[in-house]
Amino acid sequence: MTIIAVVLAVAAALLHVYIFVLEAFRWNEPSTRKTFGVTEADAPVLAPMAYNQGFYNLFLAIITLVGVLMIDAEHTTGTALALAGTGSMLAAAVVLVTHDRSMVRAAATQGTIPLLAVVFLLLQL
Helix, strand or coil: CHHHHHHHHHHHHHHHHHHHHHHHHCCCCHHHHHHHCCCCCCHHHHHHHHHHHHHHHHHHHHHHHHHHHHCCCCHHHHHHHHHHHHHHHHHHHHHHHHHCHHHHHHHHHHHHHHHHHHHHHHHCC
């Protein structure tokens, strides 16, 4: 179970690093605007918010990766950190879809891997 939990947690972290790159560095690119449903006119206005949000995603990824790296040496602490990161990713996806039902696809993209990671992290306790 631990190997599956670790693989899923790392995958969730890598996805959130990718989201960080999109929000913090590629926000004004046409492909990124399309991904987030942002018009060319709105992108510059939303850029500071996206930059900040990108760092939230990066921090969740870092917490998760630190937890994964600690699982062998400090199993309980590592699992707790990995759960804090992936659980927060999952919670953000739930907030996204409960705020705007049209964001189901985005929430599923953002939250499915963290959901699976949370399940397997809990199973390996």
